[in-house]
Amino acid sequence: MKFTNRQFGELEYDDDHVVMFPGGLIGFEGNRKFLIVDDEDSEPFRWLVSLEDANLSFPMLDPALLLPGYAIDAATGGGKTVFVIASLRPGVDGSTVNLRSPLVIDNATRTARQMILDDEGLPLQFPLVPQASQAAGR
Amino acid sequence: MLILSRKNEEEIRLGDNITIKILSIQHGQVKIGIEAPRDVRVVRGELYAEIQQANLEASRGDRNVAAKAAAGLVRPGEKK
Numbered sequence: 043m044k045f046t047n048r049q050f051g052e053l054e055y056d057d058d059h060v061v062m063f064p065g066g067l068i069g070f071e072g073n074r075k076f077l078i079v080d081d082e083d084s085e086p087f088r089w090l091v092s093l094e095d096a097n098l099s100f101p102m103l104d105p106a107l108l109l110p111g112y113a114i115d116a117a118t119g120g121g122k123t124v125f126v127i128a129s130l131r132p133g134v135d136g137s138t139v140n141l142r143s144p145l146v147i148d149n150a151t152r153t154a155r156q157m158i159l160d161d162e163g164l165p166l167q168f169p170l171v172p173q174a175s176q177a178a179g180r
Numbered sequence: 181m182l183i184l185s186r187k188n189e190e191e192i193r194l195g196d197n198i199t200i201k202i203l204s205i206q207h208g209q210v211k212i213g214i215e216a217p218r219d220v221r222v223v224r225g226e227l228y229a230e231i232q233q234a235n236l237e238a239s240r241g242d243r244n245v246a247a248k249a250a251a252g253l254v255r256p257g258e259k260k
Contacts, residue, residue: 049243069232070239084246086253101241107253129237130245137249140234142227158223158231166234171252 048096050079050089060093062153068143073098076154087128090145101128103139108168114144114159123147128170138167 046052061076075093086107092098102125105112114124124146126139141164147154184192192200198220203211214222 067235068228069235081243081246084243084250087246087250089241089243098239099241100235100238101243101246127235127238128241128246128249129234130241130249132242132245134245134249134252137245138234140231140238143231143234156231156235158221158227166230170249 045077045091045093046096047079047091047099049099050081050091053077053079053091055093058152060152061090061147063155064153065155067100067145067156068158070098088125090125090127101130102126102145103128105139105141105144108139108170109141112141114146114157121149123149129167130170134171137170138165139170140166141168142166 043056044052044054055077059077061078063074063076065071066073070092073092073094077091077093079089079091079099081087081089084101087101087103090100090102105124105126108126112126124144126141126144128137128139130137141159142161143156143158143166145154145156186192186202188202188205190202194200197217199213199215201213201215203213205211216222
């Protein structure tokens with residue numbers, strides 16, 4: 043099958059590549075079918091691309107790349123892949139990742155959901171690139 | 181919207197397995213107890229709105245910006 047996304051152009055995929063979000067993402071409840079796209083130029087970002095809305099693609103990261111200790115209960119059962127969603131700002135500075143509500147994909151069923159973690163210490167806007175002042179404090 | 185008045189200690193049942201109970205009312209603040217199955221998401225409205233906003237911003241992510249950001253990411257354990 044084929045779908046044309048605004049940023050990535052024509053994407054070819056099989057049914058078993060589709061990741062289903064039965065409840066959608068928060069604020070995007072109507073979008074359920076997604077494809078994970080790997081774009082060489084923006085690696086290690088991976089993209090959650092809607093198969094229903096050509097304008098919708100979310101950049102995601104493997105949280106282990108940013109925070110080796112980031113672990114969530116939902117993933118401890120195994121067979122799950124966890125991503126955090128990035129909000130990118132044009133100049134890169136000020137770009138953040140949302141650690142509070144990660145995406146959890148069940149590898150076997152390829153169904154997924156956006157969790158909201160109970161830990162209030164996890165920021166919704168964690169700096170993607172450490173700011174100079176914060177880096178100095180570490 | 182259904183509007184109900186409840187007093188302290190009184191409950192509201194939603195469906196078969198969700199109970200909302202007024203635990204205390206004082207100084208303009210209501211304390212509410214919620215019992216719901218694990219798969220029912222219970223979250224403050226403000227947090228939900230913040231996540232909606234974060235998702236909305238993320239959905240506009242540009243691959244060229246991502247490529248630039250990727251260059252600046254320091255990956256733990258990676259040899260230079």
